[in-house]
Amino acid sequence: MVTAQLMVGVDATILALAIPGMTADLQLSTEAVAWVMAGYVLVAGALMIAGGRIAQAAGYARMMTLGLVTFGLASAVGGAADAGWILIGARLAQGVGAAAMTPAAMARLSAAFPGDDRAKAYGIFGMIMGSGTAIGLLFGGVLTQVSGWRACMYVNLVFVAISLVLSAFARDRVEPSPGHGRGWWGGVVLGVGVALVIQALTVVDTPGPAAALALAGIAVVGLFAATDRRAATPMIPVVLFQNATRRIAYYALFLWGIATIATFVAASGSLQREHHLAPLAVGALFLIYPAAVQIGLAIARRLCGTLSPVRSIGLGLALIGVGQAVLALSPDGVAAILAALGLMGLGTSQVMPNANSAMNQDAGPHAGVAGAVGTTLQQLGGSFGLAIPVAFAAWTTHAASVTALLLLSASLLALRQPQVTTTPIASTEPKEASA
Structure with a gap:
C-alpha cells in the first residue's frame, strides 16, 4: 500500500523540475503546462469517491490491480508522448488509476490492521501522501538531470511492478459489497x-x-x-459535515493541497529560472521539507498529549501560513524559499496525521467515505493551487498572500474550537466496508 501510495504522491510534483525541458520538447503553452500538472491531481481527486464505490462492489484487491495497471500504461504512453495532448491525456489517465488505487488501499489497510495498530497504519499512510509530493521533486530533479523529463514518467513502471508483486502476496481479504456500486x-x-x-x-x-x-x-x-x-x-453523506472537528480537518486538507503543491512547482521554477540551478541541485534543496516533517513528528512525539488533534491542526496551519507569507514577501529569494519549505514541513507534520485521524473519528458506518472525502479535498486543493497562479500570472505574489490569509484564518478557527466529546454517527443505511 505504501509503495503504491508513494507513487501517487510523487507524481503530483515529479514533473515540476522537468517543465523547461518538457515545454521545449513538446512546444507546450502555459495553459497546457497547467493541465499537465493540475490534470493529474484534479482527476485523482474528483474520481476518488467514485473509485471507492466501484471498489466496494468489485473487490478492493481487484480494483487496486486495475488502478496499478492503468497507472503503468498511462505512464508508458506519457513517457513516449510526441505531442502535448498525448501527455495531458496520459496524465489524466494516471489520475484515473490513482482514483482507483487510493480508496482500495485505504480499505485494505483497514482489513490488514483491524485492531489498535490501525491508527498507526493510517498515520503512516497519511504522511506518505504528505511527503510524497516533496520526494517527487527530488526524484524529478535526479531523473531530469540524468535522463531527461521522459524518465519521470517511465520510473512509475518500477513502482507499479513492485506494488503488483507485493499485492499478490498480501493476505488481507475484504468481501465485496455489490450493492454499493450503484451511483458511482x-x-x-x-x-x-x-x-x-x-x-x-x-x-x-x-x-x-x-x-x-x-x-x-x-x-x-x-x-x-x-x-x-x-x-x-x-456518495457524500451530509452528516459527515455536522461534526465541527471533521469540518476543520477537511478544510485543513483542502488548504494544504492549495498551498503545498503550488509552492513546490512555483519554487522549483524560480530556482531554475532566476537562480540557474540545475534540476538535481533544486531537488536536493527541497529535502528540507521532508526533513522538517520528520523533525516536527519527533517534537510531537516528545510532547505527546500536550495538544489535542484540532489544536495541532491549527498550529500546523499557522506554520504553513507563515511559510506562505514569507514567500509572498520574497517569492524568488533562495533563503525565503528554504525558510518557507522548512515552515511548511513543520506544519505538515501537524496537519496531515491529525487531520487524517480527526476526519475518521466517530464516523461510524461512514468511516470509509469520511476518509475518501478528505483525500478528495486534498487532491482538489492541489489542482486549484496549480491553476490559480496561471489565472493570475501577473499577481502571483498576491496569490501567495491570499493563501497565507486563508491558512492563518483557518488556524485561528481550529485553535478556538472548543473541546467537546463527539458521538459516533449512527447507522441509517447498510453498513459500508471501509473504502
Whole structure:
C-alpha cells in the first residue's frame, strides 16, 4: 500500500523540475503546462469517491490491480508522448488509476490492521501522501538531470511492478459489497463540474469563455449536490459535515493541497529560472521539507498529549501560513524559499496525521467515505493551487498572500474550537466496508 501510495504522491510534483525541458520538447503553452500538472491531481481527486464505490462492489484487491495497471500504461504512453495532448491525456489517465488505487488501499489497510495498530497504519499512510509530493521533486530533479523529463514518467513502471508483486502476496481479504456500486457515476459528474471551473481559471484572460465555463462548472457541481443529497445512499453523506472537528480537518486538507503543491512547482521554477540551478541541485534543496516533517513528528512525539488533534491542526496551519507569507514577501529569494519549505514541513507534520485521524473519528458506518472525502479535498486543493497562479500570472505574489490569509484564518478557527466529546454517527443505511 505504501509503495503504491508513494507513487501517487510523487507524481503530483515529479514533473515540476522537468517543465523547461518538457515545454521545449513538446512546444507546450502555459495553459497546457497547467493541465499537465493540475490534470493529474484534479482527476485523482474528483474520481476518488467514485473509485471507492466501484471498489466496494468489485473487490478492493481487484480494483487496486486495475488502478496499478492503468497507472503503468498511462505512464508508458506519457513517457513516449510526441505531442502535448498525448501527455495531458496520459496524465489524466494516471489520475484515473490513482482514483482507483487510493480508496482500495485505504480499505485494505483497514482489513490488514483491524485492531489498535490501525491508527498507526493510517498515520503512516497519511504522511506518505504528505511527503510524497516533496520526494517527487527530488526524484524529478535526479531523473531530469540524468535522463531527461521522459524518465519521470517511465520510473512509475518500477513502482507499479513492485506494488503488483507485493499485492499478490498480501493476505488481507475484504468481501465485496455489490450493492454499493450503484451511483458511482455521480463522482464522474462531480469531476466534470470541477474540471470546468479549473479550465475557467486557466483561460481567465478571456473573460467571456472563462465566465461561461465557471458558471457551467458551478451548475454541474450544484446538480451533483442536489441529486446526491436526495439519494438513498449518497456518495457524500451530509452528516459527515455536522461534526465541527471533521469540518476543520477537511478544510485543513483542502488548504494544504492549495498551498503545498503550488509552492513546490512555483519554487522549483524560480530556482531554475532566476537562480540557474540545475534540476538535481533544486531537488536536493527541497529535502528540507521532508526533513522538517520528520523533525516536527519527533517534537510531537516528545510532547505527546500536550495538544489535542484540532489544536495541532491549527498550529500546523499557522506554520504553513507563515511559510506562505514569507514567500509572498520574497517569492524568488533562495533563503525565503528554504525558510518557507522548512515552515511548511513543520506544519505538515501537524496537519496531515491529525487531520487524517480527526476526519475518521466517530464516523461510524461512514468511516470509509469520511476518509475518501478528505483525500478528495486534498487532491482538489492541489489542482486549484496549480491553476490559480496561471489565472493570475501577473499577481502571483498576491496569490501567495491570499493563501497565507486563508491558512492563518483557518488556524485561528481550529485553535478556538472548543473541546467537546463527539458521538459516533449512527447507522441509517447498510453498513459500508471501509473504502
